[in-house]
Amino acid sequence: MTDWTDPDALDLSDSEAFDSMVDRAATREKGHFFEFFADGDELAHDPGLRLTHHGSEQWMGQTLNHDPAYWRADTARERGFDERPVHPDYLLACVMGITVEDLSEKGGYFLGRDDVTFHQPVTAGTPLSVTSTVVDTRTSSSRPKYGIVTWETEGRDRETGETLVSYQRTNMIPRREPAATDGGAVGEQDEGGPALPETLVSPDGKYFEDFRRALDTAQEEHAAVAYRHERGRTMDDQLVAGLPLATLNTARQHHNRDEMADSPSGDIVAYGDVTRSIALAHARSDEATYREHRFADERFHDFVTLGDTIYGFTRVLDCDPDAGPERAGAVTFEHVAFNQDQTPVYSGRRTALIQRDT
Numbered sequence: 001m002t003d004w005t006d007p008d009a010l011d012l013s014d015s016e017a018f019d020s021m022v023d024r025a026a027t028r029e030k031g032h033f034f035e036f037f038a039d040g041d042e043l044a045h046d047p048g049l050r051l052t053h054h055g056s057e058q059w060m061g062q063t064l065n066h067d068p069a070y071w072r073a074d075t076a077r078e079r080g081f082d083e084r085p086v087h088p089d090y091l092l093a094c095v096m097g098i099t100v101e102d103l104s105e106k107g108g109y110f111l112g113r114d115d116v117t118f119h120q121p122v123t124a125g126t127p128l129s130v131t132s133t134v135v136d137t138r139t140s141s142s143r144p145k146y147g148i149v150t151w152e153t154e155g156r157d158r159e160t161g162e163t164l165v166s167y168q169r170t171n172m173i174p175r176r177e178p179a180a181t182d183g184g185a186v187g188e189q190d191e192g193g194p195a196l197p198e199t200l201v202s203p204d205g206k207y208f209e210d211f212r213r214a215l216d217t218a219q220e221e222h223a224a225v226a227y228r229h230e231r232g233r234t235m236d237d238q239l240v241a242g243l244p245l246a247t248l249n250t251a252r253q254h255h256n257r258d259e260m261a262d263s264p265s266g267d268i269v270a271y272g273d274v275t276r277s278i279a280l281a282h283a284r285s286d287e288a289t290y291r292e293h294r295f296a297d298e299r300f301h302d303f304v305t306l307g308d309t310i311y312g313f314t315r316v317l318d319c320d321p322d323a324g325p326e327r328a329g330a331v332t333f334e335h336v337a338f339n340q341d342q343t344p345v346y347s348g349r350r351t352a353l354i355q356r357d358t
């Protein structure tokens, strides 16, 4: 009888024998199907990521986020930071990245995120501690193979316990067993939506006053303040596979071409946080950002794959002169990332403090 503990018992040159062993072997699974999650469940994520300047700079460089306050100590101090912080997009991607193994590694789509709040600037060397609570689970009525789960996630400094960033995110998660659905019947359709504005106004500059003047002009002319950004960034391996892995994001969609070959995209797709950060970088390059504050109603409309190019479009929704420190005012934007075919892939509302022209 063969001793199967003998290292030489399996002849790897016999490909038929090896095929048969692999086909019959049970798979040690990673991640969780939809059925695992129940409302109110709490999960602690523990991969042990520590934020670094190297990680932040790699993220910023690749996504075109070139704000000097996150690169240089003198500019950081001029902008009111005690110490040079890590970039908020990197922080957010890291906090979400280390939740993926427990929440979304099984695959499925990252649909959106809401109530993203940056509680304080965060410096390199901060070790993260991240927890999530399941706040909603429901069957997808249009896709029987998936359920829809919403989690509330909080990223803290592991040493001090202080909250750094918090948000709610929603994903489609594969079901172990497909469900009976109502077929995704939809209610009354909105006929056409509001008429588009005849005039689109663009701010003359990058300061708070420029956005405010543009909004005042637009209101007088029944126009909208909306403009596109010139830069584009084509998705390469570094962006699609490299950046998510650097944040310990284990979602197969970003790095396993074999698994993704049979998916609707036919290939690996970009991490939503990378796509978003590129569009935000395009927008930030046309403004004098002071601080990031919060994001709401973020949605991922379509997938982005290798070779796609990400552009940005911005609409200005509101200006609040009283919301910031003396040298900045709050501007609320709607940012849209779109690809080379002008298909929107991401949209979100962002409130940021923008420097005054003084």
Ligand SMILES: CC(C)(COP(=O)(O)OP(=O)(O)OC[C@H]1O[C@@H](n2cnc3c(N)ncnc32)[C@H](O)[C@@H]1OP(=O)(O)O)[C@@H](O)C(=O)NCCC(=O)NCCSC(=O)C[C@H](O)C(=O)O
Pocket: 100, 104, 105, 108, 109, 110, 111, 112, 113, 139, 140, 141, 142, 143, 148, 170, 171, 172, 184, 249, 251, 253, 269, 270, 271, 272, 273, 298, 299, 300, 301, 302, 303, 304
């Ligand atoms: C995901 C899509 C293929 C869906 O397309 P479509 O079916 O046309 O869209 P619907 O609008 O009908 O949505 C389907 C159901 O999902 C619900 N939904 C949609 N958005 C939200 C939201 N923000 N919050 C809650 N629920 C939402 C709808 O109500 C529908 O429900 P039901 O009718 O009951 O079925 C398409 O949107 C798509 O391709 N999107 C892009 C996805 C993507 O590429 N995301 C980023 C990359 S993946 C990633 O980053 C993974 C990440 O690492 C991770 O681990 O999360």
